[in-house]
Amino acid sequence: MAETAASPTPAKTPVDKDLAVRTSPAEVLRDAFAAGSLAGTVEISELPFLTMVGIRAAAGSDAAQRIAAVTGGLPAGSGAVAGSGDTSVLWLGPAEFLVVAPTEAHESLGGGLIQALRDALGGDSGQVVDLSANRTTFELTGPQARSVLEKGCSLDLHPRVFKPGTAYSTEIGNIPALLWKTGEESFRVFPRASFAEFLGRWLLDGMREYASPEVP
Amino acid sequence: MLLIPCPNCGPRDETEFHYGGQAHVPYPENPNELSDTEWSRYLFYRSNTKGTFAERWVHSTGCRQWFNMLRDTVSYDIQAIYPMGAPRPDRAGTTGAESGTASLAADSTTTGTAAPDISGTSISSATTAAPEGATK
Structure with missing residues (x-):
């Protein structure tokens, strides 16, 4: 409640008003995503309400x-x-x-x-x-995005095989999800809403090692 | 871990699939005319083949389609993938271990022409083709 009152940009248009009252499946991870993202290495964010x-x-x-x-x-x-x-x-x-x-x-x-x-x-x-409420969308970008996904996905994600503009229905972190490669270093992951928090934390865990200096 | 070649999606990990049991078990044409014994044979009795076995699989986290597979239950060698409704491919040179109800019935999803073939599930029929090590 306090957060709503302190909202810096009050809703204006009907679209903003509609979105302001909605809670996306990985809303609870918003701060964790910001804290766990490493600019230039691997970044994660939720694209809610597609x-x-x-x-x-x-x-x-x-x-x-x-x-x-x-x-x-x-x-x-x-x-x-x-x-x-x-x-x-x-x-x-x-x-x-x-x-x-x-x-x-x-x-x-x-x-x-x-x-x-x-x-x-x-x-x-x-x-x-x-099916807009069925899944949420994570965007994973950066040079290490593929390494993070490879920890939990058995598909061959090497760019030689997995080209931008392809999408597969598969398992990531032992849960069913869609994986869509939108660019050379950017992926979209579509977990079902009930799995969103789990998969978000799984990906954050996979990203943690890149925050530390590489062990020679 | 098996690497299963899905006919739609290509090779994927076994964990993406679910097992559907023995293939080519036709639904009885007139279930009401079956005795309880025959009905239970249709429902619950499946062959426990040592060797090449026809079975159903579904790619549940991929294309969600069913297909049939010929798999060796000893070596786990996947010998054939073929669509639902297709007859079991004739495999020359397979061992004689297969004596189960995996018949050449045309389609496991449609109605059979008679009561289910339950001969393979009875103990007596396994006398000649019992695999080595089978319980007498």
Whole structure:
């Protein structure tokens, strides 16, 4: 309560007001993330409240083609990421996809993406489900980001194999999570909300050694 | 740790998968006509094969799809991966240890044509093909 009263920037627009009353799954780790990040080595932060939409549509069907027209394409196979602009579509399964879009795309903030996807599916068999609250997003950046992830992920993360612009559904720190390589040294990790604090602390633990001088 | 080649995602750690038991156990066409014994045989009795075994797996933290696998229960050698509904691949040169109910039934997910083949689960049928070291 005291924190709310002391908030330096009072909510103004409806969007800000809406976000101000929401608590992201890894909110409790915000200070720990700031303290554990090492500029130029490995940094972690939460990107809360991204818009995520679960899509189920058989590949090649009319509904899939209409949905692809909204999102800017659907990924073809494991690891692929499609999309256009700031809307991305991650491959989860042969007929299952996850749309990731900025916070403002959510319909509670006036965005039209989810309704457009629902309209694209129409009455055909398939699913368009708002999964924005299902997962949260961690962004792990820096030259050591790969080393941190390799402590808990069995995928081959070497840049020779794992290219920017690919995403896999896998296990990180023994929990299921999505791993999306967005740049040469930047990764997005999508744990389910209930696992967010666990995985956040796991990653922070993996980052700790880089805060100390290297032992020769 | 097994490295299981998922047909959709490629090789992944065994911990990403869940085991679905013996493959090719057809659902009885008329379950109501089965005796309690036959029904329990369908529900609970599975072969305990020493050697090549057909089994179901699901890539639960990946693509969440089911598939069938031929695996050697002794050496853990994965011999074949094939889709649900496909018949068991014919493996030439496999040992005679497989005498279970892993039949050539076309599909483990659809209705079988008769009551389940329970012969492999009875003790008597294992006389000729009992693997070395099997309990008499």
